[in-house]
Amino acid sequence: MIPFLFAAVAAAASPQPAAAAASPLALTTTMLAETRVPAADGSVTMKLAAPNHxxxxxxxxxxxxxxxxxxAPIAGLVLANPVPNGLAYRGPRGAGAAPEVSVDGRTFGPLSTLRVPAVAGGTRPATADDVTHVRxxxxxxxxxxxxGELAFQAIVR
Structure with missing residues (x-):
């Protein structure tokens, strides 16, 4: 385990204001660790909690x-969150529509439609490890x- 890494990752995930300081929209980004909790019957459930390490x-x-x-209602809301440094995107979490993802912070879409530069030149299909933003x-x-709440799964690199 790497102590205190999570605090640095959490600080990197702080959301940017959606608009001016007087915006009626409040945003909060939280990171939770996924841990396995064994039950008396031998089954295992997953629990989310604020991690120490x-x-x-x-x-x-x-x-x-x-x-x-x-x-007043807020219509047409688009919410984007960067994937914090030190984490690798793994997929959406929870019910609802899958988020759009980006490998450059500008172009968003389904992961299957995105491409990144290849080491040998040209481009290659993007993978979950290439995702930099979720929207x-x-x-x-x-x-x-x-x-409401929206979430995505990631792993520590």
Missing amino acids: VGPGDRVVVQLAYRNRGT WRLNSPVTAGTG
């Missing part, structure tokens, strides 16, 4: 919580006083 290969969940603190488009307006 994480190391290479440990599984984490990056969770983006959003809330409309305003008095969700909310189809429904976020009404005043409501919010």
Whole structure:
């Protein structure tokens, strides 16, 4: 285990303001470690908790919580989160539409449609290890006083 690595990764995941400081949209990024919890019957369940230490290969969940603190609905909301340095994207977490991903922070889409430069020249298909940003488009307006959570799975590099 690498102590304190998680704190550095968590600091890198702090969301940027969606708009000016007076924005009614509140965003919070949280990282949780995925741990196995054995049950008395021999089965194993996965539990998410704030970790003290994480190391290479440990599984984490990056969770983006959003809330409309305003008095009017927010429509057409697009929420993007960078994949923190030290983590490798592994896929969406939870129900709902899969997020769009990016390998450069500018072009988003399904992972299967993205390409990256190849070592020998040209390009190659992008893999989950190449993902640098994750983005969700909310189809429904976020009404005043409501919010939700979006998440993706990652591993510590």
